[in-house]
Amino acid sequence: MALLNIIEYPDPRLKTVARPVTRFDQRLTTLIEDMAQTMYAAPGVGLAATQVDVHERLVVLDISETKDQLHVFINPEIVWTSEETLECEEGCLSVPGVYDAVTRPAKVRVRSQQADGSAYEVECVGLLSVCVQHEMDHLDGKVFVEYLSALKQSRIRTRFKKRKVKAA
Numbered sequence: 001m002a003l004l005n006i007i008e009y010p011d012p013r014l015k016t017v018a019r020p021v022t023r024f025d026q027r028l029t030t031l032i033e034d035m036a037q038t039m040y041a042a043p044g045v046g047l048a049a050t051q052v053d054v055h056e057r058l059v060v061l062d063i064s065e066t067k068d069q070l071h072v073f074i075n076p077e078i079v080w081t082s083e084e085t086l087e088c089e090e091g092c093l094s095v096p097g098v099y100d101a102v103t104r105p106a107k108v109r110v111r112s113q114q115a116d117g118s119a120y121e122v123e124c125v126g127l128l129s130v131c132v133q134h135e136m137d138h139l140d141g142k143v144f145v146e147y148l149s150a151l152k153q154s155r156i157r158t159r160f161k162k163r164k165v166k167a168a
Helices: 026-041 127-139 150-167
Strands: 046-048 058-061 071-081 085-092 095-105 107-113 119-125
Touching: 026 046, 026 058, 046 127, 058 127, 071 127, 085 127, 095 127, 095 150, 107 127, 119 127
Parallel strands: none
Antiparallel strands: 046 058, 058 071, 071 107, 085 095, 107 119
């Protein structure tokens, strides 16, 4: 297993729309393991393949306190959303140190595939619902800061561009 490099906002690669996973093989299994290890080490609760510059529809999540309940979503699609919403403070491994409130459906039903290609559906509630929606946004080239006001987005972009210049 290997730790992968997490792309940081406003890197244009984060805007890439991921393509469906079509091969369920050892490469995919290794990618899932590497993404999980990277997410846990970061530390985070979710990671989309887009964030590690792999533009395939794959998400790993673990919202458990014990970090032993890994959820893997391959080719996920939301097939139902509740009318009820939930406002939650979100952060992102690709936007380190930035947290802000985002409103999303409180419940979603997701159709997905497992590492062996078999299909399943799961109803996600509360934090799991928020996290799966957040990570699925990455697969569509969207970062959570895009839900914020234009002024906040501008400030965040400026902060990250300055940080990148200082690091160079």
